[in-house]
Structure formats: structure tokens, C-alpha cells
Amino acid sequence: MQVSRLLLALGSAAAVCGAPLATSLQQPWRGADKVDLRPSPHLPLLSFRPDGTFKLAIVTDTHLLDNQLAPGNESEVNGATIEEVQRYLERERPDFAVHNGDVISGEAANNTKNVEDAIAQLFSPFVRARVPFAVSHGNHDNDRYSTHASLARLERAVAPQLCYSRPAPPGIGGGRFGDEVGSDNFWIPIHASRKAIRGSRPALLLWFLDSRSGHTTLERGYQPIDSWVDPAVAIWLNATASAMQRAWGTLPPSVIFTHIPNRYHLVAQSKAPFRAKLGGVTDERPEHFPGPNGDASRPHAGLNIDDPLDVQDKAASRDQAYLDAIAFGPLGSSRIHGIHSGHDHAADWVSSCPCALPCVGSSDAALRSARHRRS
Numbered sequence: 001m002q003v004s005r006l007l008l009a010l011g012s013a014a015a016v017c018g019a020p021l022a023t024s025l026q027q028p029w030r031g032a033d034k035v036d037l038r039p040s041p042h043l044p045l046l047s048f049r050p051d052g053t054f055k056l057a058i059v060t061d062t063h064l065l066d067n068q069l070a071p072g073n074e075s076e077v078n079g080a081t082i083e084e085v086q087r088y089l090e091r092e093r094p095d096f097a098v099h100n101g102d103v104i105s106g107e108a109a110n111n112t113k114n115v116e117d118a119i120a121q122l123f124s125p126f127v128r129a130r131v132p133f134a135v136s137h138g139n140h141d142n143d144r145y146s147t148h149a150s151l152a153r154l155e156r157a158v159a160p161q162l163c164y165s166r167p168a169p170p171g172i173g174g175g176r177f178g179d180e181v182g183s184d185n186f187w188i189p190i191h192a193s194r195k196a197i198r199g200s201r202p203a204l205l206l207w208f209l210d211s212r213s214g215h216t217t218l219e220r221g222y223q224p225i226d227s228w229v230d231p232a233v234a235i236w237l238n239a240t241a242s243a244m245q246r247a248w249g250t251l252p253p254s255v256i257f258t259h260i261p262n263r264y265h266l267v268a269q270s271k272a273p274f275r276a277k278l279g280g281v282t283d284e285r286p287e288h289f290p291g292p293n294g295d296a297s298r299p300h301a302g303l304n305i306d307d308p309l310d311v312q313d314k315a316a317s318r319d320q321a322y323l324d325a326i327a328f329g330p331l332g333s334s335r336i337h338g339i340h341s342g343h344d345h346a347a348d349w350v351s352s353c354p355c356a357l358p359c360v361g362s363s364d365a366a367l368r369s370a371r372h373r374r375s
């Protein structure tokens with residue numbers, strides 16, 4: 001599994017760059033008038049600490065139920081993963097945690113009870129450490145006995161006071177396989193102080209965009225699912241950000257989470273020199289990422305075990321709709337701190353964006369990808 005942390009300072013989070021752009025929707029979205037700027041009224045408001053910081057922990061690719069390493073040894077492997085999550089949350093004491101997907105290896109589940117048990121196990125450390133969280137599910141989460149929506153329901157049931165995930169509006173995210181497989185499209189407001197009024201302009205927005213993928217359940221015929229953010233999500237992004245702009249004047253900065261990296265991650269990876277682009281933790285040097293057999297040389301040294309980086313639908317660029325909404329829609333009128341993804345194992349890196357996303361291309365904004373470490 002993979003863990004990393006992101007410490008945001010209120011001062012920098014409040015920086016705004018880029019001129020506000022006019023918005024014009026290509027297609028109206030039926031729910032556009034009903035954008036609720038006070039989501040999850042039953043949950044506490046999330047806010048920066050009095051010292052102006054907000055610590056966000058990322059856990060990803062925990063793959064509970066995985067039996068690829070030692071068939072028949074799932075419970076031990078699960079136990080070790082859960083222990084590691086517990087240690088991490090206790091050590092870091094984050095204000096919020098994001099699970100960036102592949103919570104389980106759904107293909108290894110034999111029935112729905114396996115899935116329920118795995119979710120209860122994995123999120124018990126969050127409950128014990130009282131860490132609020134949200135989840136951007138991955139390709140292995142849509143499988144034999146699970147969908148993104150069914151897992152989110154289980155997560156809310158396991159941690160009703162801590163889970164901030166909520167389903168996308170009807171018709172947004174699922175594409176032709178229905179809302180169940182692409183339901184993780186939502187946003188979470190982080191306020192400047194605990195005393196903020198619900199619905200007022202937050203200091204930071206966390207966006208969750210569902211890159212779908214995997215399979216429909218056995219019951220639904222086990223059909224492969226498109227592995228990119230559904231274009232309808234771009235319509236919802238524009239409409240939601242535009243409602244926010246109307247209500248708040250300007251948008252606060254954003255951080256985006258989506259399980260499968262977008263195409264620009266691939267561009268970043270393909271352009272030498274890789275090393276100059278690696279940032280963040282000093283350990284992220286290529287020699288610290290030996291190949292599967294201890295081999296230090298690999299095609300994308302330090303970046304990824306997959307060759308090439310596995311990204312959303314790289315051939316047809318079908319993730320362009322949501323990237324355009326970020327770049328040219330009202331969301332892009334404020335700063336995008338970064339787009340975080342899991343999915344690609346053994347890679348843990350930060351790159352400036354070699355693309356047209358406003359402010360994402362600046363020196364301090366980032367595409368981030370996560371390493372997968374078996375504990």
C-alpha cells in the first residue's frame with residue numbers, strides 16, 4: 001500500500017492566479033440549478049488548524065483481499081496492511097485522509113461478505129484514530145461483488161461520522177453502465193476556521209473525480225468498464241464551479257483526486273530528464289526504486305514499474321473533457337494545487353504539468369502519482 005502526506009499552508013492555499021474565465025456550457029445539466037453549496041450537513045465542518053495549516057494524508061492501493069503474492073494467505077497480508085495504515089494515521093495525525101483507490105482487489109472476492117469484511121477491516125483504523133476521510137475508488141474496486149457505489153455505501157456505514165464521500169448526482173459519472181460504477185464525483189469544502197458558516201466560501205476545495213474502469217459485477221455480466229473520467233463529469237464540474245463562483249465571487253484553490261492518472265502524467269513521465277522533475281521526498285531517487293528482482297535499471301527509472309505509465313485511455317484522449325473543464329472552465333479560474341493519482345505501483349513522484357492547465361503548469365503545482373508498497 002502507499003502512503004504520503006500533503007501539508008497545506010493557509011497562506012499559500014489562498015493564493016489565486018489566472019484570470020476568471022467566462023463560462024459557457026456546451027450542454028445544460030439538469031441539476032445545475034440545484035448545486036448544493038452546503039454538502040453533508042450531518043458531518044462536522046472541516047477546517048484549517050488555528051496555526052493556518054491543514055494536514056492531508058493519502059493512502060492508496062491497499063488491495064485488500066489480494067492473493068497474488070501468497071494464495072491462501074490473504075488474512076495475514078490484510079492484517080499487515082491494516083496495521084500499517086493504523087501506524088501511519090497514528091503517527092501523522094492528519095486533519096483528513098484520502099484513499100486514492102483500489103481499496104480492495106475485487107477480483108479476489110468470493111462473495112459480498114468478503115467485500116463487507118474487507119471494508120470494515122480497512123476503515124477500522126480511521127474510526128479508531130477518528131480521522132475523517134473520503135475515497136476515490138479504483139479499477140479493482142469495480143469487480144465481481146463490488147461497485148464504487150456499493151463500496152462507498154459500506155464505507156459510510158462503517159464510519160458514518162467520518163466518511164465525507166457522497167454519490168455523484170444522477171446521470172453524472174457512470175456512463176453507459178449506470179451510476180453504480182462511476183459514483184465518486186463530489187467535492188469537499190475545507191474552511192479557514194472552525195467558526196466558518198456552513199455554505200460560506202471555503203479556503204480550499206477537495207475534488208474527487210471517478211476514473212471508473214474494472215468490471216461490472218458478475219450479476220451484471222462482468223463487462224469491462226471505460227477507464228476514464230466520464231465526459232458528463234466535465235458538465236457537472238463546469239456547472240458546480242460556476243454556481244460556486246456566483247455564490248462566493250471567486251473560487252478557492254483546489255486539490256483533485258482521481259485514481260487513474262490522466263494523460264499528462266504520461267507526458268511528464270516520457271520527457272527526460274526525469275530526475276530533475278522528481279520532487280517532494282528526498283528518497284525518491286531512481287536508485288531507491290529497484291526493479292522487481294532488485295534490478296536498479298528500469299525503463300522509467302524512479303518513476304514507474306509499468307511500462308509505460310498506465311493512464312486514462314491514452315490512445316483516444318477521452319479524459320480531455322474533464323481536463324478542459326479544469327483548464328478552461330470556472331474551476332481553472334483559481335489555482336489547482338495538484339492532481340493526485342494512485343493506480344501505478346512502485347512510482348511515487350511529483351512533476352510539474354507539461355500541459356495547458358492554468359497554474360498546474362507553474363513551478364509549484366503538480367501532478368502526483370503514488371507508489372505501492374507491500375507491507
Ligand SMILES: *[C@@H]1O[C@H](CO)[C@@H](O)[C@H](O)[C@H]1NC(C)=O
Pocket residue numbers: 070073076077080375
Ligand atoms: C503471509 O503473509 C505475511 C505478511 O505478508 C508473511 O509474513 C507470511 O510469511 C506469509 N505466510 C505465508 C505462509 O506465505
Ligand SMILES: *[C@@H]1O[C@H](CO)[C@@H](O)[C@H](O)[C@H]1NC(C)=O
Pocket residue numbers: 065072074108109110114
Ligand atoms: C475464496 O475462495 C478460495 C477457494 O475456496 C479460498 O482459497 C480463498 O481464501 C477465498 N477468499 C476469501 C477472501 O475468502
Ligand SMILES: *[C@@H]1O[C@H](CO)[C@@H](O)[C@H](O)[C@H]1NC(C)=O
Pocket residue numbers: 021022023024025026027231234235238321324325328329330
Ligand atoms: C466547460 O467550460 C469550458 C469554458 O467555457 C469549455 O471550454 C468546456 O467545453 C466546458 N465543458 C463542457 C463539457 O461543457
